[in-house]
Amino acid sequence: MKALKKLNIIHYDSEFLSRNGFKYLVTDSGEFRLIGSFEDKAEFLKTINAEYPNVVVFDFTSKDSLTSADIEKIREARKSPGFLVISNNFKKETICEFMDCGVECFVTKACSKDEILLAIKAAAKGERFFCNKVLEFIIDKSFQKKEDCEPTKLTTREIEILKLSAEGLDAKEIADKLFLSLHTVYTHRKNIMKKLNLKSNSELIKYAYKNNIVST
Amino acid sequence: MKALKKLNIIHYDSEFLSRNGFKYLVTDSGEFRLIGSFEDKAEFLKTINAEYPNVVVFDFTSKDSLTSADIEKIREARKSPGFLVISNNFKKETICEFMDCGVECFVTKACSKDEILLAIKAAAKGERFFCNKVLEFIIDKSFQKKEDCEPTKLTTREIEILKLSAEGLDAKEIADKLFLSLHTVYTHRKNIMKKLNLKSNSELIKYAYKNNIVST
DNA sequence: TTTTTATTTAGACTAAATATAAATAATAGG
DNA sequence: CCTATTATTTATATTTAGTCTAAATAAAAA
Numbered sequence: 001m002k003a004l005k006k007l008n009i010i011h012y013d014s015e016f017l018s019r020n021g022f023k024y025l026v027t028d029s030g031e032f033r034l035i036g037s038f039e040d041k042a043e044f045l046k047t048i049n050a051e052y053p054n055v056v057v058f059d060f061t062s063k064d065s066l067t068s069a070d071i072e073k074i075r076e077a078r079k080s081p082g083f084l085v086i087s088n089n090f091k092k093e094t095i096c097e098f099m100d101c102g103v104e105c106f107v108t109k110a111c112s113k114d115e116i117l118l119a120i121k122a123a124a125k126g127e128r129f130f131c132n133k134v135l136e137f138i139i140d141k142s143f144q145k146k147e148d149c150e151p152t153k154l155t156t157r158e159i160e161i162l163k164l165s166a167e168g169l170d171a172k173e174i175a176d177k178l179f180l181s182l183h184t185v186y187t188h189r190k191n192i193m194k195k196l197n198l199k200s201n202s203e204l205i206k207y208a209y210k211n212n213i214v215s216t
Numbered sequence: 217m218k219a220l221k222k223l224n225i226i227h228y229d230s231e232f233l234s235r236n237g238f239k240y241l242v243t244d245s246g247e248f249r250l251i252g253s254f255e256d257k258a259e260f261l262k263t264i265n266a267e268y269p270n271v272v273v274f275d276f277t278s279k280d281s282l283t284s285a286d287i288e289k290i291r292e293a294r295k296s297p298g299f300l301v302i303s304n305n306f307k308k309e310t311i312c313e314f315m316d317c318g319v320e321c322f323v324t325k326a327c328s329k330d331e332i333l334l335a336i337k338a339a340a341k342g343e344r345f346f347c348n349k350v351l352e353f354i355i356d357k358s359f360q361k362k363e364d365c366e367p368t369k370l371t372t373r374e375i376e377i378l379k380l381s382a383e384g385l386d387a388k389e390i391a392d393k394l395f396l397s398l399h400t401v402y403t404h405r406k407n408i409m410k411k412l413n414l415k416s417n418s419e420l421i422k423y424a425y426k427n428n429i430v431s432t
Numbered sequence: 433t434t435t436t437t438a439t440t441t442a443g444a445c446t447a448a449a450t451a452t453a454a455a456t457a458a459t460a461g462g
Numbered sequence: 463c464c465t466a467t468t469a470t471t472t473a474t475a476t477t478t479a480g481t482c483t484a485a486a487t488a489a490a491a492a
Contacts (some may be wrong), residue, residue, distance in 0.1 A: 016329045017237030017302070024236040063326070086233070088304065110279070113232045155469060168419035184471050186449060192471095201449090202421055204386035204437075209425040225450095371438060387479070400440050402480060416479085 005122050010053040011037040012044045014062035018086070018109060022057065025113060025121075032120070041066070048074055052081075055123045060094055068101040075102060076142040081124030086116065090134055105129040154192060159213070161188045165201065166208030223340050226269040227253040228260045228264035230278035233323065234302070238273070241329060248336070257282070264290055268297075275303045275325075276310055284317040291318060298339030299431045302332065306350060321345040370408060375429070377404045381417065 009032050019037040021078045026032040027072045027094050038044035041064045048056065056067050057072065073084065081122070083103040096108060105123045107116055111131045122129035148181075154162065164174045189204065198204050207213070225248050229235050235253040242248040251267045254260035257280045264272065272290065276280050287299065299319040304326070311322060321339045323332055327347045338345035370378065380390045387401045394401075405420065414420050424430050 015237075015325050016241070016327070016332065017325050018233045019237065020240035021231075021233030021235065022239035025241060034269070072396065109231045109233050111232070116232065157470065165418060166422065168414075168416065170416050174318040178272055180470090181472050182448090183473060187471075190450075198384075200384065200386050202381060202386055205418055205421045205425075206382065206384040373439065396439090397441050398479090399442060403440075406481075 006031060006033040007054045008033050008035055009055045009057060009120065010035040010044070010048060010051065012039075012041065012056075012062065012066065013057065014039055014064070015084070018059060022086070026120070027114060029117060031117075034054070045070065045143040048081075049077065052078070054216050055082045055084060057084045057086055057120065057121055060085050060098060061089050061101070068097050071098070071101045071103065084119050084123040084129075086111075086119075095134070098104060104133045107131040108134060110118055111206075153190060154195060158188055158192045158195075159184060160203065162192055162213055163209055165189065166205045205210075218398040222247060222249040222272045223249055223336070224249050224268060225271045225273060225336065226251040226264060226267065227259065228255075228256055228272075228278065228282065229253070229302070230280070231275065234275060238302070241332060242336070245333060247333075261286065261290075265293060268294070271298045271300060271336055271340075272301045273302055273336065276301050276314060277303050277305050284313050287314070287317045287319065298342055300335050300339040300345075302327075302335075311350070322350045322376070323347040324349045370411060374404055374408045374411075377401060378408055378420065378424055379406065379430055382430040383423050 009026055011019065011022050011026075011034065013022065016039075019039065023034060023037050025035045035053055036044075038046055038047065041194060060066060074081070080102070082105070084097075084105040084107070085098060085103055086107055086109055088108055090106070090108070098106075105119045105128060107119045107129070107212065108131055111119075119129040119131070127162055160178070163172055164177065169177065170207065171182055174180070175182045175185045189201065195202060196207055197203070198207055225242055227238050227242075227250065229238065232255075234408070235255065239250060239253050242250045251269055252260075252263055254263065276282060286352075290297070296318070298321070299312060300323070301319055301320040302323055302325060304324055306322070306324070310409070311428045314322075320342060321344065323334045323345070324347055326349065327335075331347055335345040335365065376394070377390055380393065385393065387405070390396070391398045391401045405417065409415065409420060412423055414423055418428055
């Protein structure tokens with residue numbers, strides 16, 4: 001069937017309000033066909049494989065969110081749809097992760113109707129679209145970093161110790177908790193600070209909060 | 217029961233998705249009449265004074281959110297409507313502030329349709345309703361506190377030092393910055409910890425972040 | 433004025449952290 | 463399988479940071 005070819009959109013968000021707000025948005029404009037707005041991930045993924053969406057829209061902070069592995073699977077299965085994240089609470093790491101696996105567009109839920117519509121169309125064409133807030137966020141947060149999106153890599157043990165530090169535990173408590181020598185904790189912390197270019201335990205804790213390594 | 221009298225609801229949220237999701241929610245159920253779902257605060261407040269809402273629903277993290285002063289003004293003007301906050305990113309202080317000025321119900325945007333409907337009805341009757349997430353939050357966060365919602369009052373100097381600590385400055389740097397003796401800084405910090413019942417500089421920094429004394 | 437609260441400081445002492453060095457454990461690459 | 467690398471662990475000696483006790487000064491409240 002020729003006629004005017006509407007863009008097929010599929011949506012996944014655990015928030016009721018967002019699902020219905022989105023439903024209203026895309027159906028009202030008349031330019032799109034909404035395949036569905038899903039709360040359940042399994043059902044959502046099944047429908048993607050049955051229908052042929054041009055654009056996949058999702059909130060990556062949903063309860064049982066899409067992972068980058070999910071996205072890659074979708075990409076592999078067919079001609080890749082465009083991906084658009086509509087969310088709040090963007091975290092640097094998460095944005096990077098999804099950018100790396102090919103998600104084109106990111107907007108916040110605070111964005112205007114027009115901006116969201118623009119983002120959908122951009123995603124359909126495989127173009128990038130970041131709303132100002134996301135953009136600001138990326139620029140701001142990637143200030144101190146070098147080239148890539150990843151912060152200097154910490155080992156699992158180092159991250160563990162960083163987290164506990166940010167929880168307010170001192171070196172001794174961490175040592176007790178992890179059954180380590182106090183010296184070990186100091187050494188790890190020293191290495192963390194070296195890798196992240198920090199100069200005190202306070203800065204380390206600050207880093208953990210600013211970079212969402214612990215929840216606020 | 218006057219079966220025909222629908223509850224009048226008015227809604228204020230800067231997020232497009234939420235406004236439309238909410239619109240759908242309340243109109244679909246047939247139990248309510250939605251006076252309007254507003255993006256603009258002035259317009260919203262004007263409409264409240266013109267119409268007679270039974271329930272006022274709003275997101276207190278909106279761009280130009282309702283203040284507790286606004287709420288009080290609405291309360292004074294007429295028989296008080298019920299108030300329901302639908303939001304994410306609850307902060308302890310904000311919840312307390314709005315509870316103090318008489319807001320009955322709090323739910324998150326992640327709540328189910330049914331829960332939101334329950335909350336609306338509770339607000340209309342002047343009853344309290346907290347969703348589980350908000351409840352958890354309140355219980356968790358008010359653990360270490362005494363009676364009131366306010367954290368133990370710190371002096372201006374103490375807050376100043378708390379902030380600088382959270383920024384990652386050590387005692388010496390704070391002393392230099394404020395032209396104080398190192399001992400003075402230690403004393404202030406000791407007093408802060410005593411007042412807040414904290415036992416280390418790390419916990420102090422954690423406290424600052426958890427309580428939004430510094431921005432994340 | 434007297435009392436309380438806030439702010440400031442010091443000396444003696446204690447706990448925490450660093451620098452340096454190095455030994456295992458685990459892992460990746462050939 | 464062996465080896466180079468990385469991760470994890472620990473210790474000693476030394477330095478630095480922080481606490482305890484005590485108290486002076488200033489400002490604000492009673």
